[in-house]
Amino acid sequence: MTHAPMADPPTTPAQTAARVLLGSAMVLAGTSHLTVARDDFQAQVPVWLPLNKDFVVLASGVVEIGLGAALLALPRERRTVGWVLAAFYVAIFPGNISQYLSHQSAFGLDTDQKRLVRLFFQPVLVLWALWSTGAWPRRRG
Incomplete structure (x- = not known):
């Protein structure tokens, strides 16, 4: 007899809302x-x-659309998608560093200070992907 894979444990309504927001932002x-x-x-x-x-x-745009769609459409696999998305954010971080080091202006980041501040948001995205999908381990009682 085969067993269906177990679904990920439920997330809180706040996590679900954050996951849907992140998935939508990724598709956009x-x-x-x-x-x-x-x-x-x-x-x-x-x-x-x-x-x-x-x-x-x-x-990378195709990958972002795919990851965003997976966040929205595959709630049973959300922890796996969360880890993959977190890894994606880590993988593209050198591009943000390169933009800072090469003084490239884009997205309104037209000063070194703005480009530097932007670097600190990448870890926030990693944590958002892990927390919103329940991939980040919960503290036990």
Whole structure:
């Protein structure tokens, strides 16, 4: 007899709302990679990356749409999606560092101070992905 995989334990209403918000934001951001913000996203592709900048922007946009859709449509797999999304945020962090170090302006980040402050939001995204999906272990009573 085969057993169906166990669903992830339930999350709180606040976590669910945060997951839906994050998933929606990811779909929107991914769509903007493919359309209106392609040039801005190219400013975040590190110069040392041996790939075409437009390809990187388009590919990462497709990944963002997929991850956002998974957050919204696969609640039974949300912890796995949370870990994958957190890893994605870590993987793209060098692009944010590169934007700061190479003084590339995009998305209104037109000073070194603004680009530096933006770096501190990447860990927030990692934590948001883990917390909202229940991937981050809960404290026990």
